[in-house]
Amino acid sequence: MNRGQRRSVTVRAPGKINVYFRVGALQHDGYHDVASLYQAVSLYEEVTATASDEFSVRFGGPIDTSGLATDDSNLAIRAAKLLAKHTGYGGGVDLTVLKRVPIAGGMGGGSADAAATLVACDELWGTDVGRTKLSELAAELGADVPFALEGGTAVGTGRGDELSPALAKGSFHWVLALSNAGLSTPEVYSMLDQHRDDHLNELGEQPEYVKVETAVLQAVRTGDAESLADSMHNDLQAAALRLAPELTELLELGESRGALAGIVSGSGPTVAFLVSNPQEASELKSLLTRSGVSALVVTGPVHGARVIEG
Template sequence: MSHSFAAERVHVRAPGKLNVFFAVGAVQEDGYHDVASAYQAVSLYEDVWAEHSADFTIAISGTVDISGVPADDRNLAVRAARLVAQRIGHTGGVHLEIVKHVPVAGGMGGGSADAAAALVACDALWGADLGSAELHRLAVRLGADVPFALMGGTAVGVGRGDQLSPALAKGRFDWVIVPSDGGLSTPEVYAHLDVLRADPDISRAGQAPAVDPGVLQALRAGDPAALAARTKNDLQAAALSLRPDLRTALELGDASGALAGIVSGSGPTLAFLAGSAESALELQVTLSAAGFEALHVHGPVPGARVMGV
């Protein structure tokens, strides 16, 4: 199928995410877990440029360690580009240039943001005009966090996390992010959670996890203190068991004015909720002075969007 190309080069930006609430159900027969999450897109972004090419190629750089990021067809962004091409019958390829700022294997969905950006970029580059509903359907095929990176804002995700419903969030929430050297494997963290839950002294998860209504009320009210009282991550115990060194930063953040400190997703990135932008800045300075990398971000922010052509 031939298309009249809409542009020669397209730049798309997609956000990383935080799970401000993450409940994990019992392991299912297929080895996966049902989850219930409140996602918030935050102002730490992945940038993707797409331009015409005879084949599917990728170049990766960034301000984070990219040594573990595949630069071939294993990369989720390349898979996303191929899905769009297959969907519209495009017979050429695309060259993707990715500049990463979200920690790799850090529980903030950086790879999923790359994939979402690639979907939007290829749709615009090739003049496909697939529409948001069709792009969402393609995103679901790529992984649980890709649809949210496409949507952005604040949302509730259930099932595998990809059944999304937008959630109203008033105002701005300020976070301090502390990345960590060395990622954590998401499957390994889930498997370790199952091991911990096999202990009879630890309560088992219910079959149908749900987001605490108090989390949604706090988001609607724009109340960081109320959100801090309700935030939780069922994967945190497993992540800290695998990486006990993370406790030092968590304890320092809690002692230095953070309203709450949590492991982001499957970790090892830590996220501290602050009461205001000023409080976040003070916390960032304290953590930095203690030798930790600390980044001040805010949410919610939009999902993957075209920045320029």
């Protein structure tokens, strides 16, 4: 069948957790310099792209997607239109997104959709842009999109979109505790700025530029879960806990029942618990589920956006 006829391409892209996240001082342009260690985990979005004259997106999957935009503000639609504009492609695409990554959960689900869309449309349209250029386009769409494209484990600096791969050995076992209520990333950052202003005497001035500490890089390089548990950190966690105080109890519950450590992922409210092995992951998931918490077991690192059908 010739390219351009009605055929489909399906791509899956992973969600991520931030195992380390530092936020620099608020800058004059309203942004913060950040330093993050991202890990792609085995919770995937799937995007099926079907040839069309127009651009459209619909959602399915196990989570409630009724509140998601389907117009030009949707990140997947923006990704498709950006690629079409860059390549001069004259047609459109119907996108069907199977969502598994929590919405507004700090795990980059929307970014995974955008990354998967870029790969799917490039394949469907036969535009053959290449991975390097796709990464550049991904960076135009948002800080987490290039990472969803590449996957693995990576250091993100600047706005979070300046990526450098981090060596990682073996697999890490995580239990994700999911929340029904999303947290707005801008609100979490505002709360962090307010918290720092309120406690300036104790916290002191924040550095403008930040970096990922050597200890956390060494932990993933050696595949040492206990060392990683000791070195995980998230500057946004205190702000997320102020906005969603129930997360404090959740962290305490997991850490008191076998987790090596727990961390709010990114701006939250997803909490990631690091455990030693698959059996402990299964036990902690069961405990959280019995406590009324929706929980999933995942491993990382995993590959970024890849064609699985088409």
